[in-house]
Amino acid sequence: xxxxxxxxxxxxxxxxxxxxxxxxxxxxxxxxxxxxxxxxxxxxxxxxxxxxxxxxxxxxxxxxxxxxxxxxxxxxxxxxxxxxxxxxxxxxxxxxxxxxxxxxxxxxxxxxxxxxxxxxxxxxxxxxxxxxxxxxxxxxxxxxxxxxxxx
Numbered sequence: 679x680x681x682x683x684x685x686x687x688x689x690x691x692x693x694x695x696x697x698x699x700x701x702x703x704x705x706x707x708x709x710x711x712x713x714x715x716x717x718x719x720x721x722x723x724x725x726x727x728x729x730x731x732x733x734x735x736x737x738x739x740x741x742x743x744x745x746x747x748x749x750x751x752x753x754x755x756x757x758x759x760x761x762x763x764x765x766x767x768x769x770x771x772x773x774x775x776x777x778x779x780x781x782x783x784x785x786x787x788x789x790x791x792x793x794x795x796x797x798x799x800x801x802x803x804x805x806x807x808x809x810x811x812x813x814x815x816x817x818x819x820x821x822x823x824x825x826x827x828x829x
Contacts, residue, residue: 692798693795694752694756694795695748695749695752695795695798696748696752697752698751698752698755698756699747699748699749699751699752699755700748702742702744702751702752702754702755702758703755703758703759704740704741704742704754704755704758704759705741705742705743705744705751705754705755706741706742706743707727707729707741707743708729708730708731708739708740708741710731711729711730711731711739711741712730712731712732713729713730713732713819713820713822714727714728714729714730714819714824715727715728715815715816715818715819715823715824715825715826716728716815716824716825716826717811717812717814717815717818717825717826717827718811718825718826718827719746719750719807719808719811719827720827721804721807722746722747722804722807722808723745723746724744724745724746724747724750724807724808724811725744725745725746726742726743726744726745726746726750726754726811726812726815727742727743727744727815728740728741728742728754728812728815728816728819729741729742729819730761730816730819730820735765735766736763736764736765737761737762737763737764737765737769737820738762739762740757740758740761740762740816741758742754742755742757742758742812742815744812746808746811747805747808749796749799749805749808749809750808750809750811750812752795753796753808753809753810753811753812753813754811754812756792756793756795756796757773757776757812757813757816758812759792760772760776760789760792760793761816766820766821769816769817769820770817770820772789772790773810773813773814773816773817775787775790776790776793776796776809776810776813777806777810777813779793779794779796779797779800780796780797780799780800780806780809780810781800781803781806782800783797783798783800783801784797785797796809811826814826814827
């Protein structure tokens with residue numbers, strides 16, 4: 679039974695990462711945005727730039743441009759989905775939980791369900807920074823900083 683669940687998670691991870699990296703849904707610079715930041719992973723060369731449009735105190739839309747591995751691009755696209763509707767504190771908290779999910783493969787809460795494909799990264803510790811780079815950039819943008827690193 680456990681092996682079946684692990685195989686299902688591996689399939690979901692691979693399918694989602696490949697789909698989202700090849701055809702990101704949010705992989706474009708927003709024409710109208712309030713804040714932005716760049717993220718850089720100097721260890722592997724991943725780069726992402728995130729643009730955020732707010733509506734009041736909430737994130738209304740996120741766009742990004744990324745260059746790097748499939749995990750980095752897919753994670754940025756999943757982040758853009760998950761961040762919409764959150765305020766800055768909620769986005770920061772979710773980003774921290776995604777980092778834990780990527781490191782450990784485990785996490786609680788329905789809001790993590792769409793991000794569960796990133797749990798597969800825990801099997802590849804050197805890729806955790808790839809999976810969290812966009813979240814670092816989002817946090818930097820929301821805090822008014824222009825740059826972030828994955829470290």
